[in-house]
Amino acid sequence: xxxxxxxxxxxxxxxxxxxxxxxxxxxxxxxxxxxxxxxxxxxxxxxxxxxxxxxxxxxxxxxxxxxxxxxxxxxxxxxxxxxxxxxxxxxxxxxxxxxxxxxxxxxxxxxxxxxxxxxxxxxxxxxxxxxxxxxxxxxxxxxxxxxxxxxxxxxxxxxxxxxxxxxxxxxxxxxxxxxxxxxxxxxxxxxxxxxxxxxxxxxxxxxxxxxxxxxxxxxxxxxxxxxxxxxxxxxxxxxxxxxxxxxxxxxxxxxxxxxxxxxxxxxxxxxxxxxxxxxxxxxxxxxxxxxxxxxxxxxxxxxxxxxxxxxxxxxxxxxxxxxxxxxxxxxxx
Ligand code: R5P
Numbered sequence: 118x119x120x121x122x123x124x125x126x127x128x129x130x131x132x133x134x135x136x137x138x139x140x141x142x143x144x145x146x147x148x149x150x151x152x153x154x155x156x157x158x159x160x161x162x163x164x165x166x167x168x169x170x171x172x173x174x175x176x177x178x179x180x181x182x183x184x185x186x187x188x189x190x191x192x193x194x195x196x197x198x199x200x201x202x203x204x205x206x207x208x209x210x211x212x213x214x215x216x217x218x219x220x221x222x223x224x225x226x227x228x229x230x231x232x233x234x235x236x237x238x239x240x241x242x243x244x245x246x247x248x249x250x251x252x253x254x255x256x257x258x259x260x261x262x263x264x265x266x267x268x269x270x271x272x273x274x275x276x277x278x279x280x281x282x283x284x285x286x287x288x289x290x291x292x293x294x295x296x297x298x299x300x301x302x303x304x305x306x307x308x309x310x311x312x313x314x315x316x317x318x319x320x321x322x323x324x325x326x327x328x329x330x331x332x333x334x335x336x337x338x339x340x341x342x343x344x345x346x347x348x349x350x351x352x353x354x355x356x357x358x359x360x361x362x363x364x365x366x367x368x369x370x371x372x373x374x375x376x377x378x379x380x381x382x383x384x385x386x387x388x389x390x391x392x393x394x395x396x397x398x399x400x401x402x403x404x405x406x407x408x409x410x411x412x413x414x415x416x417x418x419x420x421x422x423x424x425x426x427x428x429x430x431x432x433x434x435x436x437x438x439x440x441x442x443x444x445x446x447x448x449x450x
């Protein structure tokens with residue numbers, strides 16, 4: 118009779134890491150693209166809503182020991198999307214995934230990152246805390262509204278920039294001669310500086326914008342600081358929500374003598390009147406990425422959508438292989 122091997126003989130074997138990619142219901146197209154770039158498929162997942170609005174999720178195969186990447190864009194209805202994302206993380210934690218990386222192509226509530234007045238929440242911080250409490254070990258985000266949101270999450274945050282994707286397209290299509298990079302507000306001038314480097318040292322300008330804190334999504338584009346006359350103005354922003362900020366800036370640039378305006382923004386939220394405003398403003402092209410889903414009725418001829426999937430999948434690969442995400446951005450990230 119053979120003696121049974123002591124259990125430790127098997128346990129000592131180093132387990133293989135297993136990459137698993139999960140998607141919520143917000144932007145499955147993007148998640149599928151990411152999975153395909155990684156040479157894998159999304160883990161089959163059941164998700165549905167109860168009659169009272171509660172969300173149910175379950176993964177249809179074992180996730181034990183996995184290196185899990187959970188992708189969900191925080192699109193409209195944003196609170197449901199965030200809740201579904203949290204539930205997926207909780208399910209992974211309780212099903213013994215080894216490491217859980219939350220992939221947020223668009224980080225919901227990022228604009229509420231500080232108190233402007235007393236008795237306000239810091240909602241962007243709360244979102245980070247919720248994901249931590251649910252069991253997230255790390256985050257991958259694209260173009261956070263402000264860099265310091267990285268510090269809201271107690272763990273590693275890989276902050277990806279859509280700049281290489283957007284600027285390569287602009288360079289290919291419009292060249293770099295006669296270009297001026299324009300920031301729609303003074304706060305984003307640092308991002309505009311990075312754009313300028315990508316566009317052969319193009320000059321910079323910014324719009325002096327003011328807002329009434331009692332009226333969300335309403336801004337006034339007062340004047341342009343910098344020389345834009347007879348130039349192609351590349352107007353860069355992190356997001357287009359109702360389109361008010363960017364459309365007003367484009368029209369102001371026309372009044373200031375810009376030869377053409379091209380808008381480049383990472384996140385196409387496109388709420389309410391956005392499509393109408395973008396179509397009727399002076400911009401000849403609006404270039405965005407698919408960090409958020411864009412429904413067919415929101416597409417229009419001058420809208421160009423570039424895929425962010427290759428960048429996200431490259432970052433996932435680096436994280437999985439313990440490589441370097443910074444190297445994806447020529448050490449600038
Ligand atoms: C503002 O700080 C942001 O960067 C965007 O410019 C703004 O949130 C876009 O909102 P909307 O399109 O509604 O003007």
